[in-house]
Structure formats: structure tokens, C-alpha cells
Amino acid sequence: MTKNDMRDAILEAKASKGLSWEHIAERVGCAPVFVCATCLGEHSMTQDQAEKLTSVLGLNAEVATALTEIPTKALQGEALMNDPLIYRLKEINLVYGETIKQLIQEKFGDGIMSAIDFTMDIDRIEDPDGDRVQLTMSGKFLPYKRW
Known part of the structure; x- marks a missing residue:
């Protein structure tokens, strides 16, 4: 799964569940800015953080793995x-x-x-x-x- 695929899956799940970044971040135990930036592909998480995030959003282990991978930053350019x-x-x-x-x-x-x-x-x-x-x-x- 690419970081773009991960991003799309996360944004779709977030929207379908009607969750805020603050709610997700609280459940993961991180700051909202960090969680949002990571989900958009700009940072990486620990395995534990990624598992918590995918649990909140109901996403699979493939998304969790992508969340832990080191990104290439600023691809939106x-x-x-x-x-x-x-x-x-x-x-x-x-x-x-x-x-x-x-x-x-x-x-x-x-x-x-x-x-x-x-x-x-x-x-x-x-x-x-x-x-x-x-x-x-x-x-x-x-x-x-x-x-």
C-alpha cells in the first residue's frame, strides 16, 4: 500500500465515521497536528500508534504498516x-x-x-x-x- 492509498483510506474512513482529528488523536494518544500530518503522509508512527489509529477507524493492518513507513515529505509541493x-x-x-x-x-x-x-x-x-x-x-x- 502506498502512502497515497493509505491517505485515501484514512480520509474515507474518517469521513464515513464522522470523526474529528481531535477525537482520533485523543484515542491514539498523540497531538492532533501530528496525527493529521501523519495520516496525510508527512510523518510516520510507531506500530502501537498505528494500530490504535487503524482500530479507531476500522482499517486493516496494511494501513497500519503504511503509517509506520518513513515518508517522502512535501509531495503535495x-x-x-x-x-x-x-x-x-x-x-x-x-x-x-x-x-x-x-x-x-x-x-x-x-x-x-x-x-x-x-x-x-x-x-x-x-x-x-x-x-x-x-x-x-x-x-x-x-x-x-x-x-
Whole structure:
């Protein structure tokens, strides 16, 4: 089973059961962002996590095996950038990217934020002027090596 076949099976089962990513993640014992990204083919799970996930969704061992395989990341590529919601995130980086870089390096020094040692939460913040999306990203700071 390919990662794309796995993704399709998971999305179909999720929709047919009417489950949220938060519900699935709670049952698996992982963060919703991690579970969703894994199900979309961007990460891999332990065998135990994969078995819990496939049990929740009523899927077979072939899907569980695919969930444990190391993925090739970002296969959606530039096509994904055309989605309006995704493009807004790109736009945020185009407008605020240099500011983010300046402020991180002012606080931490010359380096980067890891996308490997990383967590993210997505929350809905109720607001009388229109609900807000709150993205909280936390990545380990990795200083550039000097040699």
C-alpha cells in the first residue's frame, strides 16, 4: 500500500465515521497536528500508534504498516500553495518572514528553528468581532555550527 492509498483510506474512513482529528488523536494518544500530518503522509508512527489509529477507524493492518513507513515529505509541493488558506500562510511569511528572522536571531543568535524537533497547536479563539485562528509553533533553536 502506498502512502497515497493509505491517505485515501484514512480520509474515507474518517469521513464515513464522522470523526474529528481531535477525537482520533485523543484515542491514539498523540497531538492532533501530528496525527493529521501523519495520516496525510508527512510523518510516520510507531506500530502501537498505528494500530490504535487503524482500530479507531476500522482499517486493516496494511494501513497500519503504511503509517509506520518513513515518508517522502512535501509531495503535495507547489500545488498545495494554490489553496487560499495555505497561500495566506505563505503570505504571512512573505510579509513577516524577515521580521520573524530578525526577532528570533536577536533573542537566540545565529541559527534556525527546527522543523524536526517541533510541535504545533491550532486553536479557535472566540471573539465577538469574528472568531480567530491561533497557531502556536514551538521548535528547538539550532545554532549554526562554527568550525
